Amino acid sequence: MNHWLTAPILIPLLGGILQVFVGYAPLPLRRTLALATTAILLASAIALLALANDGSYRAYTLGNWAPPFGIVLVLDRLAALMLVMTAVLAFCSHLYAINRVDETSRQFHSLYLFLLMGLNIAFLTGDLFNLFVAFEVLLIASYGLLMHGKGTQRTVPGLHYVVLNLAGSALFLISVGMIYSVTGTLNMADLAIKVARVNPADVPILQAGGMLLLVVFALKSAILPLCFWLPKAYASATAPVSAIFVVMTKVGVYAILRVYILIFGAEAGALANLGLDWLFPLALATLVMGVIGALGANNLKTLVTWQVLISVGTLFAAIGLGNVAGVSGALFYMVNTTWVTAGLFLVCDLVAGQRGCVGDKIVTAPRMHNRTLLSVLFLLGAVAAVGLPPLSGFFGKLLILKAATPGPQMVWLWAVLLIGGFFTLIAYSRAGSIVFWRNSEGHVAQIERLTVPVTVSTGVLIAMSAAIVVLAGPFSAYAEATARQLFDTGQYLEILHTPTIGSDTP
Template sequence: MNHWLTAPILIPLLGGIIQIFIGYAPISLRRTLALATTVLLLASTIALLALANDGNYRVYAFGNWVPPFGIVLVLDRLAALMLLMTAVLAFFAHLYAIHRADESSRQFHALFLFQLMGLNIAFLTGDLFNLFVAFEVLLIASYGLLMQGSGTERTVPSLHYVVLNLVGSSLFLISVGMIYSVTGTLNMADLAAKVPLVSPEDQPLLQAGGLILLVVFGLKAAILPLCFWLPRAYGNATAPVAALFAVMTKVGFYAIVRVFTLIFGPNAGPLANLGLDWLFVLALATLAMGVIGALGARNLRTLITWQVIISVGTLLAAIGLGTEEGTSAALFYMLNTTWIVGGLFLVVDLVAGQRGSAADRIVTAPKMHNRTFLSVLFLLGAVAAVGLPPLSGFFAKLLILQSATPGPQMGWLWSVLIGGSFFTLIAYSRAGSIVFWRTVEGHISKPAPLTKPVTVAASGLIGMAIAIVLLAGPISAYVDATAAQLFNTSEYLNVLNIPVVAEGL
């Protein structure tokens, strides 16, 4: 039992508690401690990624309760990848927030860190009920973060977000109860062992519970028709919050990959690949809906929110193929889209601060200050998001296309993905040409300053498109090994047999 598994949970937890107690301290102190906490979290996730790279499962059982009893954390390649991706995004979003976004509330940093804690619990937990608990922790924090600021344009979409997620939480509890009533366990490894052995008379109830879970995870991932809450909620959030929320839909994606590969995957007997056919169809429909929304966007922030939905459709379409190759390609694409979308939210906020009353609306306005710098950032982000060479998005989408085997699925995937990329390119080209090049006479008298923290934060996330290309070989090898580990479910069952007595740090 390795105590380092608790670091991604304890670090933001302790950091958040400290922020609560120093809520009236000078803002410079709160900012320094908050950013230091995020840096420490990033360092711990890098260490865990190196630890998980050997392909072994590591377990931490709270209170030394032997699995499947008690609270269990499990570290594998997928969990480590999700932790690192989130920590990198959080670092740059937090760096951007210390510019001015954290001034709206004394508890901004506490909420930010508690959300990171909830995300990390979700990625590490080996138990369905504790996955529900993780969802609640991160959602409660996200409610507070979405409410930062004032005005009905922010509070109304936030209330819609709260209500929908409360409904999702209720359905989650119902599905968990149905699954427990049949199997007598909620430990994921134990469920993977027991689901194939369920008697025929109990299979319908278990199937219903699994399908409700898929609906819940689909709501978290924002798949059609459960995605219409996202554009207004994300579009009205502050820039660093919206950037951090780029990972929120990936929690639903992660849950689908974990549960419907391990528990209801190829080795689940009569319930094998539960909901996979529907997932593929809905994913392509989600992608198409996202493209339509992007074409109709009237401001840059809305364009990027629809890009989130496009990425959800692309990710789940690759997962819907039900193959190792599709899963590996989806994981590669996930890194690209999470970091790039987060970076674009920050870039768009910088652009809005340079255009006066025009803000981020896709209309002509006086020539902005720092136009060259901002236009280059937007161009790099758009190229990576659309999937044009030579940036990371191109290689990510190419891997997804190559993962499809000849047949109807391949035809639909290629048609929708390539067609969607073409029309998304049109949407970005239209927006970029109007905002950056179709200017009118005059200048904005008092543009928002581009300070070093916000410039580094936005550039850092957009720059990940280049970093992924430079590290494409190691990343591809890692995601290939991750997909192979996911589909070798028999190895995950060994979690039940791993000694829980502490081995030291």
């Protein structure tokens, strides 16, 4: 049964290769094959989520090379959650992309599927070097997707994105080399044992490598001061690309959760809780900067782009609390903010298509033909993003606030999160009232009609905030069980004793 662990990697890999071979086939055929691949990927992710729900770790050793020497894939609750979150987002944004977004390049679908392959490798790998490989796969695909479409406005932001991520990749490789030079291994389970027993003379090198690795993950997740590349890059990309890029910042969040709880956690001896003291204040600063950017946004897409940074700050503030309740609240909030923010990117694109030359600028313009539908979608997305009841964003933030223990940390968290939420609400209220209700006379003459694929894909992502509320009980229980499993590192270390293909660790 554990051969299914390879499915989230093999499905997009084979689908992407197929797209390369049928690059000159009729567009409807390429679209059908691409959507079928994403749908099958979603089904496999849901199956793995059900498999991981029993609380067991499952290891798959490629080529039957036992860890720590061979490549190992590891499935647990956290990996399964990330796979499903990504697969749902991928299917919806891919469905949206067939609305003429994929017409300008034969490589769009193949790049999209290779990006998903890189994401899934990152979530499943049990080895630091293969995490580096996963980052490179998804980043190379993302370079092409970011430049996809017509218009020179993507050139400069795209260049910044490429250069900074290449620098991050170089730092990643250097940090991995430093860690390997001391421990002689890059298997995460093996590292968790050897870091705790490292020779005191080697601690400074290992500490430098660990901190450098934290910088790389912070760059990938766009935490202050390593986040200035994100606003223009995400705002300039096409809508479905911006939507799928929302999950890429969560890869950095996932990497920090996995590496710094398992390897540099409470059991790491002299390197216990490495970098955790820096995480919380930088998270709050990122949140504040995101709110300021949202208040100053002059178009809807830029507003939603700053929402990505707000969510990153909120997530790391919760993780920085360093307890099970904080991580549990972060996981609940992460799923909500990923789907909702991606949905808002699609809403912004639909609004821009309805307003002629004005686009999604926050200025008065003639009334849109589909104003009611789009305003409702924007309202629901904004309510969920800000964290107002009754949608899931409220419950995610409530769990994070409850996770703080009395003291200065609690005061700062409550103050920044609540005040920041208030000003974010002002930013969304201002934008929505101007774009949807302060209209000049007449209607826009030329509009892009709302097709079934774009309406359904956008509506599903926004509606997921309500679905999470309906399933809040089991979902919050799963998030809490995931956090507890993550902190119970002893179970993960048993992977070292599973040398056969497809073996289970109970």
